[in-house]
Amino acid sequence: MYCLDIMMPGFTGIDLANEIRGSDKTAPILFFTSSAEFALESYSVRAADYVLKPVSKEKLFLTFDELLEQIEAQKKENAIIVKSCDGI
Known part of the structure; x- marks a missing residue:
């Protein structure tokens, strides 16, 4: 599980999530942020x-x-x- 913020020095949490998705397609990504403007874009990284x-x-x-x-x-x-004769 990855807990990310959107605003980070030098890049966004969306950028980092894209990097994560390059090597891990299924790990849950959670954004905790004060910026509502990237909410729709967060769908692109699932x-x-x-x-x-x-x-x-x-x-x-x-x-x-x-x-x-x-x-x-x-x-x-x-x-x-x-199910088998020995149980489940």
Whole structure:
């Protein structure tokens, strides 16, 4: 999981996310930023969420909980359940 800001010295979080996507197509990317202007562009790097600062503790935990639920759901989609005479 990558937690990025949009505004960083010398480049944007979108630039960094593009670099990440070059080597990791599936890792969740979360943006925590005070800049709303890149929200639409975050879709181009398949960001899991785009949260505006200031971030409350409740919003932070909710964001992580939702992401963990998505990860668990993906694990179940990739699983095959086999029943045999010995069990599951």
